[in-house]
Amino acid sequence: MADYFTNFSLIVPLPDEAAVQYALDLAEQAFHIHMGDEMPDDFPASLRDVIEDWQFDTDSNEPSNGRGLWLRSSDGGIDAVCAFIQHLLGRFSPEGHVTLEWANDCSKPRVDAFGGGAALITARKIKSISTGEWLHRQVSRLPKPQPEASVVA
Secondary structure (H helix, E strand, C coil), rough: CCCEEECCCCCCECCCCCHHHHHHHHHHHHHHCCCCCCCCCCHHCCCCHHHHHHHEEEEEEEECCCCCEEEEEEEECCHHHHHHHHHHHHHCCCEEEEEEEEEEEEEECCCCEEEEEEEEEEEEEEEEEHHHHHHHHHHHHHCCCCCCCCCCC
């Protein structure tokens, strides 16, 4: 049996300690909802649909590296982490952006187990692409092979 992983690690800059505490409290609340607690009425609407994908850890970043939030996972949660970052940008940095890269990995050499992707997140939009999608686009742009002409004798 093989174990599959989706790894990412990034720091989301935040303007002050109050913003960091807000983000930590919201992440903890989302984790508990993911684990089965009741969702409160005031929980952000933009995060409600991604709770089942909430599979990442959240900690405050060391002040020596700049104020922010450290988000990381080896279990995935790409949709949830993108939505969470977008929510934080909308609240604290409406003109800002965050980039995210992730890697898909496997404990055994399976042909379908490796790849990754990237996302550009703003307060208004999330643009993402997987390596598989990028490869498919590139192959579809290649010239189509021409059939060989038959020679009539």
